[in-house]
Amino acid sequence: MTDTADLKTLEERALPGAADELPTPTHDRLEWTTAVFWVALAFSTFQVITAAFSPLSSQVVRSVHVGFVLLMVFLVHPGFTKGGAGAGMKALGWVLGLAGFATGLYQWVFEADLTQRAGDLTRADWVVGIVLLVLVFEAARRTMGIALPLICAIFLAYGLWGNHLPGPLMHRGYGADQIVGTLSFGTEGIYGTPTYVSSSYIFLFILFGAFLEQAGMIRLFNDFAMGTVGHTRGGPAKVAVVTSGLMGTINGSGVANVVTTGQFTIPLMKRFGYSSAFAGGVEATSSMGGQIMPPVMGAVAFIMAETIDVPYLEICKAAAIPAILYFITLFLMVHIE
Structure with a gap:
């Protein structure tokens, strides 16, 4: 009984509301906790090594950092709502989390190619960029509610179609390739100063x-x-x-x-x-x-x-x-x- 109480306390401390999404103490829950532990350990090890020895460029560190964050978010919040998450939702959480982590690895593996292309997106870049944007929006919704993603979506729409607005609200317009390239691969979007x-x-x-x-x-x-x-x-x-x-x-x-x-x-x-x-x-x-x-x-x-x-x-x-x-x-x- 004590071990169960301690486990619940640790989970509630890790992320508020996370314990509400977890099942009752079972073998599945133990496996979930173990998985989160190893992911968090890998995340911490990566951050300490990159801070101590600086073996990677700043862009790669930022992208892998975001990848780890997405993986952790979708593991801790596997359901679309605050209610309980069944096996299917937890499996989907793994898929979304690993997809988010893969976007970070993509920038690591193809760092030189992305630098040389400098905004000239390939089909793979398009897929990775759009997936990253969608996952960041969904991760923000699961952790902070709908308000922030909704505000960001409005500004994203303004960037795409603001050239059709009247008067001082109009701008010259930005293509989807410019927006995806800037937000998903540059240092002025997702991987900007806060990251x-x-x-x-x-x-x-x-x-x-x-x-x-x-x-x-x-x-x-x-x-x-x-x-x-x-x-x-x-x-x-x-x-x-x-x-x-x-x-x-x-x-x-x-x-x-x-x-x-x-x-x-x-x-x-x-x-x-x-x-x-x-x-x-x-x-x-x-x-x-x-x-x-x-x-x-x-x-x-x-x-x-x-x-x-x-x-x-x-x-x-x-x-x-x-x-x-x-x-x-x-x-x-x-x-x-």
Whole structure:
């Protein structure tokens, strides 16, 4: 029973909502978990090796990175909806995931040919490019809902048929080959700056935070917060603020912060008489502040450093004072409440 509970906890931490799509603990579920483990291990190994030794070009690293992400998404979210996924849906998830990974391998194997063609797409390029676009849209829908893919689809349609619009909305028009070539094979589309930052920095920092979490850093943060502010007025809520702030130094994700620290701090606050709404609000607000707490901040900080060509250390210095003021204000609010 304990092993089953631990497995469910790990799955819920990995991706929110993923556990809802998984079957009850069975031999099939064990095989699924093992498959995800090995894919994640291969993904992590690839990222560490490319970061340490730089054996591949930036374009190849980006494409394989996206391929791994697509494979992971379709394994963790095998169904088209949030409901349970049967054997057929899981098999389809494998097919879609492997197809996404194959698009990354295609760019690796034919890197020289793609560079020489420089936008002159072959039939194989067309197939790979369109498959990649469709899979990215579907992966975004499964993980974030329909809003973002719908917005992207509108802008994609504008690129194709904007030359037929009246007045200032009209542009000279872009062919399908230009759009597929730019989005699927260039560094201004899917493999643009956000993907570069993700493959070069964000993944490694997330991996670093995961290692610290498994090494017991979360327990250390909780114990430190309990020992320093747990005995003061509003102690349980202050523990949530301090713990989330410390967690923010190693994990720039607000959602991950809530999942890891909230399972301890929210029940603690409720046991001391805080309402569920207040406990959840304190934890959510504290965890969101972790995104601006150096040295590991949200993905936007890494993209900012790359876009404006400023060292990430300078971004951390600029964020330090606002982050400290944020948590001091939250700490005082909890004390007054």
